[in-house]
Amino acid sequence: MKKKTKILLIYTGGTIGMVKDYKTGVLKSFDFKKLLTHIPELAQLACSIKSVSFRKPIDSSNMNITHWVRIASIIEKQYDRYDGFVVLHGSDTMSYSSSALSFMLEHLSKPVVFTGSQLPIGDLRTDAKENLITSIQIAALQQRTKPVITEVCLYFEYKLYRANRTTKINAEHFEAFASLNYPALAESGVHLKVNQENLLRRKGRKPLFVQKQMDNRVAILKLFPGINKEIVRSIFSATNLKAVILETYGAGNATTEDWFLKEVGQAIRNGIYIVNVTQCSGGSVIMGQYETSEALQKMQVINGKDITTEAAITKLMYLLGSGVSSKSFKSIFETSLRGEMT
Incomplete structure (x- = not known):
């Protein structure tokens, strides 16, 4: 039987x-x-x-x-x-x-x-x-x-x-x-x-x-036309912040205004991981395809590829909780661990 x-x-x-x-x-x-x-x-x-x-x-x-x-x-x-x-x-x-x-x-x-x-x-x-x-x-x-x-x-x-x-x-x-x-x-x-x-x-x-250690010192910043420096700065300067999901336009594009790129650059220098994820429901981030994402690529912003925001934020919590080193964090995030990205 x-x-x-x-x-x-x-x-x-x-x-x-x-x-x-x-x-x-x-x-x-x-x-x-x-x-x-x-x-x-x-x-x-x-x-x-x-x-x-x-x-x-x-x-x-x-x-x-x-x-x-x-x-x-x-x-x-x-x-x-x-x-x-x-x-x-x-x-x-x-x-x-x-x-x-x-x-x-x-x-x-x-x-x-x-x-x-x-x-x-x-x-x-x-x-x-x-x-x-x-x-x-x-x-x-x-x-x-x-x-x-x-x-x-x-x-x-x-x-x-x-x-x-x-x-x-x-x-x-x-x-x-x-x-x-x-x-x-x-x-x-x-x-x-x-x-x-x-x-x-x-x-x-x-x-x-x-893995029961999950670190919630993370944030999601959704870009929109007219977003101002004070809002962006207030998020990047939040106490104990470790990582930010940057929800960009289309294939990973963002404003190229000097103040914005300076804020992103400063956040990265402060040790904050920034992940580029598209606002679109489908499709993928392709950094460097347009001039509006080239600067982010040069600053070593993490490429979220075709990951969802839900998977990106929980993957950040998981990797931060796992104690992944800053040296390997970008390459590990950009690697598919559970089939979450193509």
Whole structure:
């Protein structure tokens, strides 16, 4: 008899774990121990499902490093007991959290699938059931007794994406996420189709290591026409600041006004890492392609290539927390660690 795959659900909070009290109309968290009551279809899956919840479920807008460490620690503690993990999370910051976990879980060899929903699980038109059922099915996929997926992913509305390639693009549609610079890892239709060529291949056989030191002395500076020196200077001069994501125009372009380039140059001399990431949802930074990015390239601004802002900020936190030396920081950031950049 084939052994059942064991899946652990980790509920952090968010709409997916809510049911509506039809008498009052109020949303409330439901007991995940009674999951089969709400989703009897789960009984058809050939896997064993257990769940664990945050003692106090949180809205994803309140997510922070402490919560990321808690999720990672649960996975670390239960890693040998389960074949896959499904993290239920509010959609608003899901791309940030899942990107963070992709870096924190070093040498991961099992699936970690983040999912959520736009409507509560008890709602008549909910997307929660499909997202949850398929996420569990994906986490349980095995080939020759080994997991098919060995990375941190995000599943939403019929598509499985590499987590650190995603961004939330819509607050109202069921299709809330996109991965514009990398194709889907799997698609759910009449059949569940896994795009094997897009999966992250694990190198080596090292055991899981969880990096729990994340440094949040980082900032995001989005450029806009008319941005002034005082605003830029106030960000670069923030106490204990270690790194800044510079969200530039198009293929990595920025104003060439003297005051701006002087502020960037001074920040770099002060030991602040500056990463050039495009404001565009898709596409890549190509520094030096235009005159408006040539100066940044000469100043050794870090090239974010086609990384998302969500992955860039969490990668910064991870590298700073890992104690990477200033000498190698630029080259390590510009290297793809978990498939987050092309």
